[in-house]
Amino acid sequence: MLRLHDYWRSSAAYRVRIALNLKGVAYEAIRIDLLGGAQGQAANRSVNAQGLVPSLVLDDGTALTQSLAILGWLDDAYPEPLLWPRDPIAKARASARALVVVADVHPLNNLRVLGRLEAQFGADADAKKGWYRHWVELGLAALEEMADGAGPFLSGDAPDVSDVCLVPQLFNARRFDVDLTPYPKLVAADVAANALPAFQAAHPDRVRPD
Amino acid sequence: MLRLHDYWRSSAAYRVRIALNLKGVAYEAIRIDLLGGAQGQAANRSVNAQGLVPSLVLDDGTALTQSLAILGWLDDAYPEPLLWPRDPIAKARASARALVVVADVHPLNNLRVLGRLEAQFGADADAKKGWYRHWVELGLAALEEMADGAGPFLSGDAPDVSDVCLVPQLFNARRFDVDLTPYPKLVAADVAANALPAFQAAHPDRVRPD
Structure with a gap:
């Protein structure tokens, strides 16, 4: 199952949650406590070189970062509904x-x-x-x-x-x-x-x- | 011919100039003097609601804004060479x-x-x-x-x-x-x-x- 490194109040993570839900893709949320500094710790840095959220970790361990790049990948992997029009x-x-x-x-x-x-x-x-x-x-x-x-x-x-x-x-x-x-x-x-x-x-x- | 609302030292405009050159697409540069405030004047705002550079104006008058969105359009319109891999x-x-x-x-x-x-x-x-x-x-x-x-x-x-x-x-x-x-x-x-x-x-x- 996809794993989302997530923080409830992060705008960027919120974008990815919306997109996953629109496409009906199930995911496991890994909570990264930004106020406690968890974003900079090894467990998060190992998937996100910037030490930020969100990251989306695929089944094979590939980690995608940057919310807009993740949304683009979701459009390729799960095209219904598309977030970007084809025109x-x-x-x-x-x-x-x-x-x-x-x-x-x-x-x-x-x-x-x-x-x-x-x-x-x-x-x-x-x-x-x-x-x-x-x-x-x-x-x-x-x-x-x-x-x-x-x-x-x-x-x-x-x-x-x-x-x-x-x-x-x-x-x-x-x-x-x-x-x-x-x-x-x-x-x-x-x-x-x-x-x-x-x-x-x-x-x-x-x-x-x- | 494509028209690029450009400023020589703008990083975002520089990205678009590089992409146009890589694809061998000719364009006319419309110089917007950022230090003089031309970006906020009507001639630039009419193509860029943010009052920023760059904007790329197509032959039919359609104006594209935000450098990364413009690079994406260039990949669709002039796919050789692609800036984004297909995978x-x-x-x-x-x-x-x-x-x-x-x-x-x-x-x-x-x-x-x-x-x-x-x-x-x-x-x-x-x-x-x-x-x-x-x-x-x-x-x-x-x-x-x-x-x-x-x-x-x-x-x-x-x-x-x-x-x-x-x-x-x-x-x-x-x-x-x-x-x-x-x-x-x-x-x-x-x-x-x-x-x-x-x-x-x-x-x-x-x-x-x-």
């Missing part, structure tokens, strides 16, 4: 939307970066929140413009890879009290996604340890 | 290496982020350099472990998408005086890449305005 332009647009989150919002705002702001610049909670909001608001405003089709999802009537990345980002943004009313298309996609069992079962509150 | 595992590994740069190093260290550190935290040049080195050293150390095959490139004897992302990152790291001696595989890939005309012609010094 090259639509596929590139879906990738671009996903990368707004994966490359330009989330990396600036995750635990290790907020920790570094505190360590290097003495950033307090308010300063970290200001930093967080600056980047998330820039990214979400762009993403709102980049939605295709008539909704409710970002490319039409079914979730694609960008919806899979959006939902964890909005969950995260709410934790930082970001006002989402300027982004009605994103909120509509999030509502539609969270009505689906695959998204529900991946939600941090559902996988959080007791 | 799903090898493809996922190439994507993961590329994403170490695209998602976990470069977004933390680009012009807008260093500017924000100065604006929000009063970071001076030394503090920005310390921030830069912290993230680039973490990423490069992981990437060194993630190389596959016997070299000189990151997956063997030809450049893949991760080499296309590596070369601009190392160019950038040298500007910040990062010591690259701990990363012999990365340096070997960079040397091999920079011996190829496609990489040479994409180099910032070759496309820099007079």
Whole structure:
């Protein structure tokens, strides 16, 4: 069975949980406690050179890292339903939307970066929140413009890879009290996604340890 | 003819120039002066909702954004040579290496982020350099472990998408005086890449305005 090195509140791990659920692929979750530093210990580093989550370990021991690379592999291995459309332009647009989150919002705002702001610049909670909001608001405003089709999802009537990345980002943004009313298309996609069992079962509150 | 919204020193634009050259695809460069703020003006925003570079505008006016999404489209439209291998595992590994740069190093260290550190935290040049080195050293150390095959490139004897992302990152790291001696595989890939005309012609010094 596939093993997912997972942390309940990691946005990147949450993306992979959603994708596994959408495709109906069973997996065993290996819990890596980020707050306790387990990501940097040997058991996790042996599958993830960056010392991060998520990693997906296949039956033969092959370990895949980087959430977007894992989603791509899942599309190859379990094509129903596809997260990326086959049409090259639509596929590139879906990738671009996903990368707004994966490359330009989330990396600036995750635990290790907020920790570094505190360590290097003495950033307090308010300063970290200001930093967080600056980047998330820039990214979400762009993403709102980049939605295709008539909704409710970002490319039409079914979730694609960008919806899979959006939902964890909005969950995260709410934790930082970001006002989402300027982004009605994103909120509509999030509502539609969270009505689906695959998204529900991946939600941090559902996988959080007791 | 394809039009590339380009800036000579942008790592992300440099990736796309390399890929276009590797595939022998002619393009017209539209220069967007990042230091002068042209990325945020209407002519660039009309093709790039994020107000960033690069964007690739196709003959019919379709605009593609996010460098890694553009590289994916180029593989679909001009498959020779492929930047991503066909084998799903090898493809996922190439994507993961590329994403170490695209998602976990470069977004933390680009012009807008260093500017924000100065604006929000009063970071001076030394503090920005310390921030830069912290993230680039973490990423490069992981990437060194993630190389596959016997070299000189990151997956063997030809450049893949991760080499296309590596070369601009190392160019950038040298500007910040990062010591690259701990990363012999990365340096070997960079040397091999920079011996190829496609990489040479994409180099910032070759496309820099007079």
